[in-house]
Amino acid sequence: MRHLTRSTVTVAVGVLIGVVILVFVTNGSGLAPAAILVSTLAIATPLLLAAMGGLISERAGVVNIGLEGMMIVGALAGFLISNATGSWVAGVAGGAIAAGLLALVHAFVSIVLNADQVISGTAVNLLGLFGTEYVFRTFFGLGSELPAIQRAPTLAFPGLGSLNIITIVAVVAVPVLAFVMFRTPVGLRLRSVGENPLAAQTVAIHVVKLRFAAVILSGVLAGIGGAYLSVGSLGSFSEGMTNGRGFIALAAVIVGRWNPFGALAACLLFAVVSALGNGFQVSAGISADLTAGMPYLLTLIAIVVFRESASAPASLGKPLR
Amino acid sequence: MFSALPTVPLLSLTGITKRFGNLVANSDVSLDVRPGEIHALLGENGAGKSTLMNIAAGYARADEGRIEVRGVPQEFRLPADAIAAGIGMVHQHFHLVDRLTVAENIVLNDEPGSAVLIDYKAANGEVRDLSERMGLPVDPKALVADISVAMQQRVEILKTLYRKADVLLLDEPTAVLAPAEVRDLLTVIRSLADSGVGIVLITHKLDEATLVADRLSVLRSGEIVARFDRGDASPAELAQEMVGREIHTVVARPHAVGATVLSVTDLEVDDSRGVPALRGVSFEVGESEIVGIAGVDGNGQAELVGVLAGLVTPNSGRATVAGEPLAFEHPRSIARQGVAHVPADRRKYGLVADFTLADNFALRGYYTAPFSKRGFLQRGVIDSLCAENMAHYGVKARGVDALAKELSGGNQQKLILAREMFTSPRLLLASQPTRGLDVGSIETVHGRLLKHRDEGCGILLVSFELDEILALSTRVVVLFEGRVVLDRPRSEVSREILGAAMTGAVAA
Ligand SMILES: Nc1ncnc2c1ncn2[C@@H]1O[C@H](COP(=O)(O)OP(=O)(O)OP(=O)(O)O)[C@@H](O)[C@H]1O
Numbered sequence: 001m002r003h004l005t006r007s008t009v010t011v012a013v014g015v016l017i018g019v020v021i022l023v024f025v026t027n028g029s030g031l032a033p034a035a036i037l038v039s040t041l042a043i044a045t046p047l048l049l050a051a052m053g054g055l056i057s058e059r060a061g062v063v064n065i066g067l068e069g070m071m072i073v074g075a076l077a078g079f080l081i082s083n084a085t086g087s088w089v090a091g092v093a094g095g096a097i098a099a100g101l102l103a104l105v106h107a108f109v110s111i112v113l114n115a116d117q118v119i120s121g122t123a124v125n126l127l128g129l130f131g132t133e134y135v136f137r138t139f140f141g142l143g144s145e146l147p148a149i150q151r152a153p154t155l156a157f158p159g160l161g162s163l164n165i166i167t168i169v170a171v172v173a174v175p176v177l178a179f180v181m182f183r184t185p186v187g188l189r190l191r192s193v194g195e196n197p198l199a200a201q202t203v204a205i206h207v208v209k210l211r212f213a214a215v216i217l218s219g220v221l222a223g224i225g226g227a228y229l230s231v232g233s234l235g236s237f238s239e240g241m242t243n244g245r246g247f248i249a250l251a252a253v254i255v256g257r258w259n260p261f262g263a264l265a266a267c268l269l270f271a272v273v274s275a276l277g278n279g280f281q282v283s284a285g286i287s288a289d290l291t292a293g294m295p296y297l298l299t300l301i302a303i304v305v306f307r308e309s310a311s312a313p314a315s316l317g318k319p320l321r
Numbered sequence: 322m323f324s325a326l327p328t329v330p331l332l333s334l335t336g337i338t339k340r341f342g343n344l345v346a347n348s349d350v351s352l353d354v355r356p357g358e359i360h361a362l363l364g365e366n367g368a369g370k371s372t373l374m375n376i377a378a379g380y381a382r383a384d385e386g387r388i389e390v391r392g393v394p395q396e397f398r399l400p401a402d403a404i405a406a407g408i409g410m411v412h413q414h415f416h417l418v419d420r421l422t423v424a425e426n427i428v429l430n431d432e433p434g435s436a437v438l439i440d441y442k443a444a445n446g447e448v449r450d451l452s453e454r455m456g457l458p459v460d461p462k463a464l465v466a467d468i469s470v471a472m473q474q475r476v477e478i479l480k481t482l483y484r485k486a487d488v489l490l491l492d493e494p495t496a497v498l499a500p501a502e503v504r505d506l507l508t509v510i511r512s513l514a515d516s517g518v519g520i521v522l523i524t525h526k527l528d529e530a531t532l533v534a535d536r537l538s539v540l541r542s543g544e545i546v547a548r549f550d551r552g553d554a555s556p557a558e559l560a561q562e563m564v565g566r567e568i569h570t571v572v573a574r575p576h577a578v579g580a581t582v583l584s585v586t587d588l589e590v591d592d593s594r595g596v597p598a599l600r601g602v603s604f605e606v607g608e609s610e611i612v613g614i615a616g617v618d619g620n621g622q623a624e625l626v627g628v629l630a631g632l633v634t635p636n637s638g639r640a641t642v643a644g645e646p647l648a649f650e651h652p653r654s655i656a657r658q659g660v661a662h663v664p665a666d667r668r669k670y671g672l673v674a675d676f677t678l679a680d681n682f683a684l685r686g687y688y689t690a691p692f693s694k695r696g697f698l699q700r701g702v703i704d705s706l707c708a709e710n711m712a713h714y715g716v717k718a719r720g721v722d723a724l725a726k727e728l729s730g731g732n733q734q735k736l737i738l739a740r741e742m743f744t745s746p747r748l749l750l751a752s753q754p755t756r757g758l759d760v761g762s763i764e765t766v767h768g769r770l771l772k773h774r775d776e777g778c779g780i781l782l783v784s785f786e787l788d789e790i791l792a793l794s795t796r797v798v799v800l801f802e803g804r805v806v807l808d809r810p811r812s813e814v815s816r817e818i819l820g821a822a823m824t825g826a827v828a829a
């Protein structure tokens with residue numbers, strides 16, 4: 001239960017900072033708080049989904065720096081399948097499955113072959129990035145016009161604005177994951193595997209199976225995050241459209257100390273700064289380069305400030321034998 | 322002939338052979354356990370005891386041989402298979418999740434409640450019930466990281482009992498316990514056996530084995546060399562079977578004490594939870610002097626050694642080595658002052674498990690001659706020094722390029738001793754230096770410690786074995802609740818006096 005109390009502090013601090021920035025800045029600039037909030041949630045959606053995925057994998061003891069590659073694969077598969085079937089649901093599901101398959105590769109290489117997990121994750125990123133480029137160009141030649149696809153619907157919230165249905169899924173995923181992680185048998189087993197796989201083995205937990213499941217689920221969530229970009233918000237695909245979001249999600253896991261609420265706070269912080277940056281760009285005419293760079297700088301600072309390696313799962317990155 | 326009905330063994334191992342490369346760890350070994358029986362498995366460090374038990378519990382697979390449970394042949398591919406067959410193992414080095422509670426560790430993978438919600442109240446309750454019923458007291462809600470080694474041991478046993486194991490394989494369960502705790506544990510083991518459980522007990526303490534075991538088997542170099550029934554062998558005979566020669570307990574001849582090496586004044590330290598662990602401790606160690614620190618575990622010994630080794634920060638107080646203030650918190654400076662350290666937790670602080678023996682040997686002094694020259698490691702020198710010193714301490718391994726984790730527990734300990742003594746320290750902090758060693762190795766190590774003492778080394782010896790304290794010490798200091806309650810020359814203390822002081826009946 002200690003995880004919870006410690007994380008509460010992190011959450012409180014993170015959210016507080018976010019809110020203070022929001023209130024302070026919006027007051028002076030004339031940006032509407034509701035608009036900023038909606039925009040924040042939209043920006044946070046793919047980050048959140050990928051971060052929840054990364055968190056599951058890392059809690060099971062497997063480093064997943066391949067989130068970026070899994071996201072882009074999810075984005076492309078989502079676009080293609082949604083285009084082929086005319087259904088956004090099929091698109092998102094396809095994105096999830098495609099990214100899950102890529103995660104399977106990472107799982108096999110790092111859990112069965114016991115290869116270095118960072119190298120395997122890097123390979124997954126490269127594979128995802130160049131693989132999607134290749135596939136995309138085979139389907140749509142350079143410069144050709146993209147077809148319009150069915151996008152995921154939005155729901156209207158009176159007084160606030162409209163939110164994409166995937167955004168709602170992403171936000172709901174956080175407490176659900178926290179509950180699973182800290183209250184359910186499978187969560188306890190997952191944590192034990194990431195902390196001390198030998199101990200897990202002494203009570204007949206199938207470490208390899210559980211780690212496999214965790215890594216694949218991690219890919220599935222990252223894939224939905226990617227599909228949100230193509231099928232959810234843009235209705236289109238472009239090469240490299242994930243633009244580092246997988247890495248930011250991974251940073252959010254670390255800043256959030258491997259706790260779902262902590263990661264949520266980190267994602268929101270990143271997103272709120274991005275949203276404000278976009279707002280300023282429009283309202284105050286600040287250089288786009290500057291505002292676009294801000295969230296990344298902030299992430300860097302947050303990692304330094306909130307980093308506490310002591311809360312990392314004790315066997316993170318270590319193979320069973 | 323009317324004998325009792327032959328009972329089918331709960332577990333029987335037949336013709337087990339296990340090789341690691343060209344090292345034969347078990348060679349055609351057969352062993353069985355019957356219901357209600359305690360079967361002691363004895364043998365030197367590296368004889369193959371843990372390997373055999375790992376095979377019986379599904380952690381390793383034999384190259385040859387059969388495993389049967391109640392007469393039914395078994396194929397254990399995973400520990401889970403052995404657990405399902407009713408076999409529970411407590412490893413020489415514990416396998417617990419530090420950041421989970423005691424109850425969580427015990428119920429893990431068999432949690433009370435539904436598939437979607439763990440019933441923590443029931444979990445804590447069930448663990449408390451089981452623990453009371455078995456006479457193995459634990460605190461269900463404590464984090465494992467915060468509990469004593471003895472309680473961790475009990476958690477490990479409860480883990481197997483919670484899964485209804487009826488064969489218990491206990492790998493040196495008493496090695497880490499204080500004498501009183503050993504007595505309690507042996508009582509529990511006996512009553513478990515009386516309830517029908519079959520137990521294999523690995524131990525290096527031969528008096529313990531003769532006291533509690535119904536049968537005793539001796540392994541030497543991977544083969545069973547002798548088997549006795551209760552009462553058929555004395556500890557001395559068993560020792561002879563184990564090492565193939567006679568064992569003599571080392572007796573320390575007095576030696577003149579020189580100038581003060583270590584002087585500790587008014588040391589105050591908190592433990593990891595912020596509770597005062599040392600409350601104004603002062604004492605001295607001289608050249609050619611062995612000061613034995615006696616006391617029940619948890620009375621400040623760990624913190625004392627931690628401070629002197631640079632791992633723990635004191636709140637206040639001073640310590641000097643050869644007149645120079647000790648560089649608290651700076652292990653390397655402390656090492657440069659001539660202090661060596663044999664830690665109690667060899668796996669955590671003593672070795673890098675994935676390094677070779679040679680690299681582990683170089684860990685203490687790798688940045689100085691003869692290990693390195695102009696910033697380059699001298700591989701050849703390191704290898705030959707390591708091999709030579711391993712021979713002095715009888716470290717059994719396939720070579721200096723073996724990994725530390727391949728060594729048997731006792732051999733890991735001997736490697737650490739060899740490394741720490743190589744630097745000819747002025748002061749040696751020796752915490753449980755013979756924990757997990759076989760009788761022959763204890764004799765060797767005691768001889769070595771006395772030799773270094775004679776050459777001028779001052780030794781701070783922390784041990785829970787009163788016999789060891791009494792055999793080696795020049796002076797004896799007793800710690801109780803973080804205070805020195807007794808500090809006398811060896812000649813002025815007896816087992817009784819120490820026993821009284823250790824329970825706080827101050828005799829000073
Ligand atoms: N994984 C491994 N790889 C290589 N060699 C190994 C491995 N495990 C054990 N050995 C070797 O097998 C032999 C038997 O080791 P084992 O751990 O069974 O000894 P032990 O009887 O339990 O000794 P101790 O009393 O010191 O614990 C040793 O020489 C050890 O170095």
Ligand SMILES: [Mg+2]
Binds near residue numbers: 370492729730
């Ligand atoms: Mg052993």
